[in-house]
Amino acid sequence: MIEPTNKTDSLSATESKYFKPNENRLRNEYFDKNCVELATSLLGKLLCRKVDATILKGKIVETEAYLGKDDGASHSFQGRRTTRNEAMFLDPGTAYVYKIYGMYHCFNISSKEEGSAVLIRALEPVAGQDLMKEKRSKRRKDGGSKLKGRDYCNGPSKLCDALNITKEEINCQDLTISNTIWLEDYETVLPTDIATTPRVGIDGSGKKWADLPLRFYVQKNQYVSKTPKRKT
């Protein structure tokens, strides 16, 4: 038996008087979906983040499903459960944030099946673009002078920079109750507007999971990530 380790946060009295994140918030029942169903359903929803006094919001336009023990591309392949991927095994709607290449972050949301999660790959900025640009500029040599709005959140680690999502602060947060990161209902994306492809950055050759159609994005949307050419 592993004890739940979900983190929570709280608001000061003055904050809670004026700050109402719960009007359109997605709750437990929403997240209690199978991985692929959650990944497609999340398209059009808002990912919301409170950084100090600023609210940042982005419409989810690209996701990927990581299925769990039978998915060779998943951190939970064959039931692997470690300190890093613990959040994948917590309740649906838990944030799974991990560090990659020593310097970047990826943000996921756990789903219903054991060890499954949805990677958020791109957002269309909806609120707080100035702060997004500021956060995204820090890493760059040009100080952000050449950074365009469409590039604020068009990649899994770009959106983590833009929304100040770090493993230390966000991993294992319960998105259904947190007041610093949550999701809101926003827009309906029709099935005919959803494109499906293999996932990005999954080293292919001969492995069946490399070709599974588990990446989903909003057709024609300008904020979807620019993906590298697949190896053959």
Added chain:
DNA sequence: AAATCGATGCTCT
């Protein structure tokens, strides 16, 4: 426009 490459450190074997 596309291909190549370096950065940078944690996680797992």
Added chain:
DNA sequence: GAGCATCGATTTT
């Protein structure tokens, strides 16, 4: 010690 669910700068067509 190897590999990584990436990004941005640099180099090449």
